[in-house]
Amino acid sequence: RVRAMAAPMPDLSPEDLTAALKDKAKKKVTRVRKRRLQTLWAGYGAVNELELDPLKLKLIEKIVQPPDGDGSVSHERKIKSYDVEADFYRHVAPRARTKGIKIPEPFLVDGSGKGLRILMGDLREEFPSCPSSHNEKQALASLSWLAKFHGHFMGAVPECCSSWPAGTYWRLETRWEEWEDIRASSNWSELKAMASALDATLASAASSDVGTLVHGDFKAANIQISSDGEGVGALDFQYCGRALGAKDVAYYLASSVENSLVSLKEEKLLRHYHAALIKECNVTTYSFEAFFSHFELSLLDYVRFMAGWGFWGNVQWAQERAKRIIAARGAELMAAYA
Missing domain, CATH: 3.90.1200.10 (Aminoglycoside phosphotransferase (APH), C-terminal lobe)
Structure with a gap:
């Protein structure tokens, strides 16, 4: 279960990322360039872009670090929603991807009591557009x-x-x-x-x-x-x-x-x-x-x-x-x- 965090989650090291990529990493990751893409709703975390050298590979990192709970329905709903997303990427996404359903490839789902980190592929390479209204x-x-x-x-x-x-x-x-x-x-x-x-x-x-x-x-x-x-x-x-x-x-x-x-x-x-x-x-x-x-x-x-x-x-x-x-x-x- 996602918990409130007093301190930021530590960044993934090049060694961590090489291990997470498994067979996808043809070479060892030597440098990571991190860029903030957006904050999560109500300040519950952030979404980052990680560019890995020398692989020239971009990944998306979703970090969930909720504030202290106030016991409200809204807070509990958000916390549960991130538990659900973690379950989805652990258990459902791999199966769905084998059927040709286009969703991010999960590489790491870590909810070990220090918040939640989901490391996944970047859909923007294949699907670069995100219009606000669809024709x-x-x-x-x-x-x-x-x-x-x-x-x-x-x-x-x-x-x-x-x-x-x-x-x-x-x-x-x-x-x-x-x-x-x-x-x-x-x-x-x-x-x-x-x-x-x-x-x-x-x-x-x-x-x-x-x-x-x-x-x-x-x-x-x-x-x-x-x-x-x-x-x-x-x-x-x-x-x-x-x-x-x-x-x-x-x-x-x-x-x-x-x-x-x-x-x-x-x-x-x-x-x-x-x-x-x-x-x-x-x-x-x-x-x-x-x-x-x-x-x-x-x-x-x-x-x-x-x-x-x-x-x-x-x-x-x-x-x-x-x-x-x-x-x-x-x-x-x-x-x-x-």
Whole structure:
């Protein structure tokens, strides 16, 4: 389990890095050049680029050094998320990479009581672009990545992510504070009232054979894209866990796709994902109609979170779609769990 740190974790030596690379190191590492890329959310650590000489190889180092815990739900959620990511890179990533799923190659996962260090390959060499909003070509490629990831794990979710058994960072169980912040006088009071019923419906569906391992934070900032726009790699697996793949899809469309694209071509994007998913997992019984129903409920669930936390991304599209879904399906949801 990740712990608070009083002092910084020591840098990896050239000898440490040579050992971590194993067969990938054709020569011994003699010098390491380190550059800070970003700090982690809320100051819980940092992401660094390590350039190794004479290999001319760049690696990514994620260092998690959380502040002292204050006992809050938010702090515990973040701590658990890094435990999950460590589990993912130890146990899931090697298997996924053998199936052609483009994720960073893990070289070292060290959580030995001195914080957490994850040393991994740099996706930017193959996928150099990270646009903040995706056009149609980039969106189709990103949805194809999701379909491959979801299809591989559909009906076979690994047990190693037990500390975060249900995927996504906005799931209701960990977001009651945001639920409380939805004012009774707001436009979303009806959605607040049906939140538990909605959560139970999605959880029940995820426990079936269409449940899969979701990324849990599949947004543009966590997606690297090739120069031609047709290849995609993904990173940041803090909130992966069992859920419906539709949750990743709904979040991605709401957060990361050009507004005009998702407004005009929502069905095209959804059908592309569904067709790729069926091809990947060979589950012909999961119809587009069933997936679309899951997508609508997943979008509603994410809007529930934003109604308390704050709206961002494709706000107008997400709000308008959510209101239509509530009008069409709200009574049905409430009746099912009355």
